[in-house]
Amino acid sequence: MKFAASTPAFDRALSVEIAASEQIRMRVLAGPLAILLLGDQLLFLFARETLEQFAGRLLPTWLPLKVFGPFLAYEIVALVVLRYRGGRGKSMPTAARFANAVIETSLPTVILWWMNQFTSPLVAFGAWPTLLYFVFIIASTLRLDFVLPAFTGAVAAVSYLGMACWVLSFGAVVANPIGHVSKAAMMVVAGVVAGLVALRLRAKFRYAVEQAATRDRVTNLFGQHVSPAVVDRLLASPADFTGETRKICVMFLDIRNFTANAHSKRPEQVVEFLNATFGFMIESIDRQGGFINKFLGDGFMAIFGAPLEDPAAAHHAVAAAQEILVEIDRRDLADGAWPLRVGIGLHIGDAVTGNVGSPRRKEFTAIGDTVNLASRLEQLTKEHNARLIVSDAIVAAIGNAAGTATKLGAATVKGYAEPVNIWRLG
Numbered sequence: 001m002k003f004a005a006s007t008p009a010f011d012r013a014l015s016v017e018i019a020a021s022e023q024i025r026m027r028v029l030a031g032p033l034a035i036l037l038l039g040d041q042l043l044f045l046f047a048r049e050t051l052e053q054f055a056g057r058l059l060p061t062w063l064p065l066k067v068f069g070p071f072l073a074y075e076i077v078a079l080v081v082l083r084y085r086g087g088r089g090k091s092m093p094t095a096a097r098f099a100n101a102v103i104e105t106s107l108p109t110v111i112l113w114w115m116n117q118f119t120s121p122l123v124a125f126g127a128w129p130t131l132l133y134f135v136f137i138i139a140s141t142l143r144l145d146f147v148l149p150a151f152t153g154a155v156a157a158v159s160y161l162g163m164a165c166w167v168l169s170f171g172a173v174v175a176n177p178i179g180h181v182s183k184a185a186m187m188v189v190a191g192v193v194a195g196l197v198a199l200r201l202r203a204k205f206r207y208a209v210e211q212a213a214t215r216d217r218v219t220n221l222f223g224q225h226v227s228p229a230v231v232d233r234l235l236a237s238p239a240d241f242t243g244e245t246r247k248i249c250v251m252f253l254d255i256r257n258f259t260a261n262a263h264s265k266r267p268e269q270v271v272e273f274l275n276a277t278f279g280f281m282i283e284s285i286d287r288q289g290g291f292i293n294k295f296l297g298d299g300f301m302a303i304f305g306a307p308l309e310d311p312a313a314a315h316h317a318v319a320a321a322q323e324i325l326v327e328i329d330r331r332d333l334a335d336g337a338w339p340l341r342v343g344i345g346l347h348i349g350d351a352v353t354g355n356v357g358s359p360r361r362k363e364f365t366a367i368g369d370t371v372n373l374a375s376r377l378e379q380l381t382k383e384h385n386a387r388l389i390v391s392d393a394i395v396a397a398i399g400n401a402a403g404t405a406t407k408l409g410a411a412t413v414k415g416y417a418e419p420v421n422i423w424r425l426g
Contacts, residue, residue: 013209018144019086025142030075040064055118071107101152108132109159121167137190144202146195153191157184243354248305249313250371252378256341258298284323288316306353314348314397345377347391376413388425395423
């Protein structure tokens with residue numbers, strides 16, 4: 001069953017994710033910028049003479065602050081603006097994101113220009129600032145868009161080549177294509193690769209959103225008490241469950257004397273008892289491939305063979321019922337402080353299954369004579385002092401496994417003109 005996430009829903013989720021990724025990207029960039037500014041400024045304050053000897057000229061004391069300061073301030077302001085807009089459910093305009101890429105990627109170019117003022121071009125273009133271009137390109141993958149990383153790579157390449165042509169002359173750059181043109185080409189390639197990675201991340205995010213939406217719909221239709229194994233099979237099923245006639249096995253279980261026993265108990269004790277009781281019962285039904293269709297106060301209705309087809313639905317339903325009874329006996333729950341005695345009715349047959357409800361809320365259910373008879377059989381357990389009563393159809397379906405069944409004869413069932421043969425299995 002594949003439910004594609006609606007476009008508006010996905011767009012909203014993607015917008016939120018992009019805003020979160022942009023904030024991470026800006027923090028990743030602002031952190032190193034702050035460290036570079038602090039480290040370089042300390043060098044200029046306490047080791048400026050050594051730097052001047054290396055450069056062969058006087059250096060401004062606050063040069064790092066002039067170079068890095070505006071960019072760091074920009075990143076901080078952009079981060080604040082992004083968080084402000086994100087808090088109000090607004091994303092950054094596309095034009096602003098492209099402008100942001102241009103401004104950020106110009107930092108290495110500015111550093112190269114300043115370094116060229118105080119060192120030789122050989123030193124400037126061979127130093128670490130040229131590597132900053134690749135940092136910005138890699139960080140652009142967090143934009144979750146192909147165009148922006150590719151654009152960042154192109155801006156980096158043009159900026160680098162433009163600075164090289166300005167400082168060294170166009171002829172010098174063309175004459176040495178391996179040094180500068182190839183580096184610019186690598187920036188373009190890095191941008192394209194970053195864009196492809198961003199597309200992959202975006203596709204993964206889309207898949208996660210669609211899976212979450214599908215699981216939510218499964219939970220809404222079948223309730224939270226559907227086992228993980230059944231959910232996984234439902235996710236792989238192409239059916240939309242709009243309505244069909246299917247052969248299913250229905251179980252009704254009721255806790256005997258619950259109202260009388262609960263009368264003297266505190267509310268929290270009642271809830272605790274039901275949770276503990278239903279806990280191991282649900283596990284048994286899960287193990288046998290059934291699911292709780294609905295809780296009925298002190299009981300429940302379980303279905304085997306729908307929404308997923310199960311040729312052995314009767315065998316699994318009987319096995320689940322017997323597991324429940326065995327567990328009650330093993331724990332001596334029938335003779336406990338709050339005696340746990342149950343009545344279970346099982347019947348198999350055709351029923352209409354599908355999603356029923358209003359446009360705002362639907363749930364998967366089963367309707368028809370099969371459901372009604374299973375409910376009546378559970379009620380007959382009181383009259384026959386039995387824990388598990390099944391129909392002729394169940395005995396026929398399980399074959400040799402019904403060897404321990406005891407025929408109780410024909411019983412008058414409310415709503416049925418003719419008596420119904422019933423069997424005791426527990």
